[in-house]
Amino acid sequence: MTVKLTLDEGIALGRKVLHAAGVSDANATAVAQALVAAEADGIASHGLSRLPAYADQARAGKVDGKAMPTVEQTAPATLRVDARDGFAFPAIDLGLARIAAVGANAGVVALGIANSHHFGVAGHHVEKLAERGFVALVFGNSPSAIAPWGGSKPLFGTNPIAFACPRATGAPLVVDLSLSKVARGKIMVAAQKGEAIPKGWALDAGGHPTTDAKAALDGSMLAMGDAKGAALVLMVEILAAALTGSQFGYEASSFFDAKGPPPRVGQFFLAIDPLRIAGPSFAPRVDALLAAIVAQPGTRLPGDRRLKLRAAARRGGIAVPAALHADLTARAGG
């Protein structure tokens, strides 16, 4: 059973829930817009389902709902944002706005976000940069879930990478992936149903491959691409945490509950002006490559599904599970 909301209704409900938890209006708006954008793209795991935990964390002070992020230009082409233990979304929005100005001159910008929180759909942030003409990359770290290759204890987060670039025609191309083989949520669902998981998804607490979902939750997740993927996980951990001055996955508290200190993870962005390197050929060449892909039967472009769902949501709204909607409505005080 679901309740249908327009995007504006979803954002308004989200803002009310966050206001009731003591979050400032500017921060509540940034967070609610980001979560509803995830819903619209069909990414419910990063949508309004996150709101109860976000609100609980704001009430508990694990995230500072009134934080005012700061931005500093530290060199002609580098920016540093301190999220100040607040939500990631307003801190990232602040940084992205400055990238546009700095990048138009410098040709490339590096932006580190420190003392941050869960940043939702990684691809949405770089998509905004691509809409402004940049080729953009982001690397984020998250609380530990993946063991180092050969080890047995979670040390790294699932550490997403996202990439976006302009095309000559249509919306930007967006690539967005976490580096775990599967989302942890899939293992949680299997554990709830008492089902086995495929070999290769996870290790038990002793570091041995397991098909037992419950044992996997007590153990660690495997990286996509095995040893190669594990090397990429390490790379992202360094870029997102060490390079931004943030905490590593094994130091960070959970995004899902209100216990403990702020997670203080980091995000690292790079934005490149393709006109300064390839020149005007860039966007038509991307289109030529994408045309060569879709000319092969059985292929589709990354993000195609999201864009279709987004268009449908703009027309027809989003469907929120009734239990979640009731929880949010109660939290909103109405």
Place this chain on the structure above:
Amino acid sequence: MTVKLTLDEGIALGRKVLHAAGVSDANATAVAQALVAAEADGIASHGLSRLPAYADQARAGKVDGKAMPTVEQTAPATLRVDARDGFAFPAIDLGLARIAAVGANAGVVALGIANSHHFGVAGHHVEKLAERGFVALVFGNSPSAIAPWGGSKPLFGTNPIAFACPRATGAPLVVDLSLSKVARGKIMVAAQKGEAIPKGWALDAGGHPTTDAKAALDGSMLAMGDAKGAALVLMVEILAAALTGSQFGYEASSFFDAKGPPPRVGQFFLAIDPLRIAGPSFAPRVDALLAAIVAQPGTRLPGDRRLKLRAAARRGGIAVPAALHADLTARAGG
């Protein structure tokens, strides 16, 4: 049977082979140094075994052995190198030298290398930047080997990613991986021996999974990490080729023979000064993360094996297969 050479003897032999093929002294030196550095690290597939094909390509004009690469600063933080259909190594060396000067001021530099060739061990280039204090990334494309996800015909190269960063103690950390599940060489060896390959390595010409090594060579290779890895392959193709103004994998001629026009692939570098973002905490924090990894039994750090082999090669030289050594000596004219 192998012939033992000191590193200097290996470089001298390589230079002679290239001189005999009409390569300029500056270019021959850059190429020979790079190939011997690969040998020293135990990466024979990117070492002197490449030299006969390189020399044949120089003779045929597929690579311009006398090319003089050019570098241009196109914005305060962007550089563009044109390899001018010459070898990649001198072009990259030219770009890396400029990164040091530009990056110290700008805080981050983006460098595109256009009209380039095989760039050998990706990790060696970023390691040089990390030795100068930068956190560095490189993305390269290569002739087509991997089909797009869901498709059946090779479109992308095996597209390496390499990353390096300074540590507080010891040599830089280097991560270096190609995005195919396995090296194509492994499938060639299996085909020669008439052995089967594991499922998941490759597709046949019809796009179906195969364990027949010969069918795999006529088909396409799979990306590491399946659909997620295939998305990364696309990202690297755009960064290395579209963003640098170079040719896509499906447009590029082979690195292994002297047929056809120059491959004109590209490489894209990013170098970030960590002092401008994290500040002086960066290198000690990397060391803390690496210590947390090796504290777990069964783990090792990326590059550990290479560094041990490198130290041994500096003391004891490199072992070149006798047949290759005889070929190189004959090509060197003595």
